[in-house]
Amino acid sequence: MLSVSWKLSRQFPPLVAIPFALSLGAALPFADANDLPDIIYRDVAVIGGGASGAYAAVRIRDDFHKSVALIEKQNILGGMVDTYVDQKTGKTFDYGVQSFLNVSGATDFFARFNISIGSSSSSSSSVTEYIDFRTGSKVDFEPPSSSKQISAIAKFLEVIEPWESMLFPGYWNFPEPSDIPDDFLIPFGEFLTKHGLEDGAPIIYASTGLGVGNMSEVTTMFALQSFGWDMARGLTGKMGLFTPTSGGNQVLYDAIAKDLGDDVLYSSTVIDSRRTDFGVFLTVRNHKTNKVTLIIARRLLVAIEPTKDNVKTLDLSPVESSTLAKFTYSNEFAGLVDNPVFNESTYYFNLPSSAAPDNTLVYQEDPMVASFQYTGLENLFRVMVIGNTTTTADEAKALSQESFNTLLKSGRFITSGQEQELSWAAFATHGAMHARVTVDQVKAGFFQDLYKLQGARSTWWTGGAFSANFQTQLWKFDEGLIPKILKGL
Template identity: 30%
Template sequence: MLFKPWQLAAVISSAAIATSASSPIEQDFAPEDIISRDVCILGGGGSGTYAAIRLKDSNHSVVVVERNDYLGGHAETFYLDDEKQFINYGVEGVFNDDLSKEYLERLGVSWDSLALSTLIDKYVDFNTGKEVLPPSDLLTTVVGAALYRLAIQKYTTLDQGVYNLPDPVPEELLEPFSKFVEEHALQGVLRLVLMFAQNVGNILDAPLLYIIQNFGVPHINALLEGGYITPKNGIAELYDSAAKVLGNDVLFQTTAIETNRSDSGVSILVENHADGSRKLIKAKKLLITFPPLLESLKGFDLDTKETGLFEKWNWMSYHVAIVNNTGIPSGITVGNADPNNGPASLPHTPFQWELEYLGVPGYLASKIIANSSVTGDDAKNLVISDIKRMGAVGTFDVPADGPNIVQFGSHSPETLIVSTDNIRNGFYKNLYSLQGRHSTFYTGLTFCTDYSSVLWAYTNTVIEKMFS
């Protein structure tokens, strides 16, 4: 990285900050391999990229450490050969609110309205491959969403998508969602809830808290009132634009391998995957945006409070795919329905949520949800075997050489959860108390619902706390 003379002097001065000589993070670095910034951001997904742009626009210097060779994380776009057609197979769009529109405008990205389709054209039991009848008692989207919002609206502290829990935590939030469904006669809403909260897995078994966090008041308001928007040239356009704005302030294909943190600043040793080169980052603040699992934090100087919290996580695996050569007629979305699992014929993990038509003839998108032990290869095999099963029983005319997975991605780890005992005993209060500890802050799906617009709003609050 090139520095002007005054910048270089600041870097050398920053590098001279004394730390433990016994740690490999304190090896000698050439000046060009030392990066001095106000904030180091670990993770260039939706939250990390947004934070970097916000901080840069507020005259704070930043560096983003991103393991991939692109920004955006779950915001993936598959462009066909001529690039005139594309499929957003991760994030499809964002809320049509002021924050989202201002962000897109800041990055010079124009947008279209996004009509979020809740229509399923055919229901198939993916376990047998046979077409089945639509689940009974399904309510329309508008009626179902309104009924569901009425049932959950008393939990106003969750309206921002953050785990802002009363003390004590209401027991209803810790009970299985199935009990809440029965008490509020929400059977006709279950397929709609699955559409937004499929990443939870078996939604009827999950605590109500995690259902609301993935499909709560902000999501319902967007669905019924504000609507959605999406970049005209694919969701990846937003992050390509952000990468241009950030320029050399992003270290791609790089991860943090060791940290030394204190109340006066942080040192982060990072390594490039491609060539093995290392750099030393010296920053006033550290912002972690990826899920803080212990296996993702090897080399970090965690204290006992941090370790005691991070070791409690359970999580889901979540994979996305685009398939063609399926034999499924163009324009058809196929929903996964298990008629032996009432109400609403919900699928059991591991499952494909649906084979979703997103506007490009011949291509369908899939999202695969399973427990944490399911690998990417397992997920691919599930996609292929489910569709072949449909062909074997004659539901669709699947070609002998099909289907083909033309694009695949992992969003794991997804849906980090803890036991109800941990929630009851103040886990989330203790988690949020980590903000600012050892000059370290957090944002991302672990601390807020995994929807871009809500995450950006939460990230704003973290930035405010960072410099308050």
């Protein structure tokens, strides 16, 4: 212990020795009887190796020359990228993240790892068939023409452009309650109707808007977080979309993993913490080996959604707990199924019967299966499930099975018949996304209170709840956050 305290005193003020002793004491019961925990010292500890956490770890270590420890609960980096590799052909399909928005500097991040990129194409030979997945009935919905939809998106961009700095790349400039634009706080369907943008609704919903569930009922400012400025620019040709030319989107995060090497603690979670104004002390356990590691860091970056389960071991203050508890989320799930009864030329899309013949603002309530979409790989269809705050992976799979059986029995596939089990080739829980609060909470200064958490007790926050759920926009948010994290180091 004396050697540990001496080493600690070289990096932290003397007062930090007290919480360190508490952290060490908390960790010992979790260690094997004959195996004391490892102790590592870092400038910055990062929790979460998804888009925001992995990017920040690379930038902080490689470009700002500070030591890092990245804690990731999975055995790979990348979060919800989800690249499937066909073992027979080697072909890949990204059933999570589909493409990257060419936000400033995004392509340079790929270039540093020598990853070639190309334009993303969403063209498909599939014909969209609108079906009410609750009944299996075909919905005779006729969407506006593609040209009308794109024209509406261009007009949509004109309407929302003046507000961009209020929401992107985070809430740093979010207006005081008395200055919030009225349009921010009305339901999104009402917003689209008010500005004559109904023709753009189908493409908004089908691309990313469906992530919030019934898009028409969601408060406009949160709908803008699921489909906003850069998505509109991408669809109107003002911003490019790109993907790696080979290896799928996971290839980037595999390259990051190789770069960071032993600075990543895989299959690991924080089981105890002490956070102070002088630094943080994290007790981390590998859930495969049961190995315990103590991380002593000057700063902490939390790069996971701040749900109750995710932050329960982070020694939250009453203010942190009460603020973060106000968030509600969508839970998203994605998978691949290979039942041969699907028609490869059909894109099965879930809409309520009331959408017919041309009601662009009517959607299913969550939880729901959004679609079954052909991947281009033999028999494989992508399944998207949008759940509410409490939806579990088992419930998402059960809902997929129920919708599949409904479509099967109603004759929507190549062959009809009785129930059969979905054959899952892959399944991923994307977890809590599209964090939002009530209108009354926004008016009461929620986002001002949220950002007061930044920097408190040596802790900083990134990810979708503090920015937006798009990979490269999270990187842009990190770019503004990193200098704040490192100030004084």
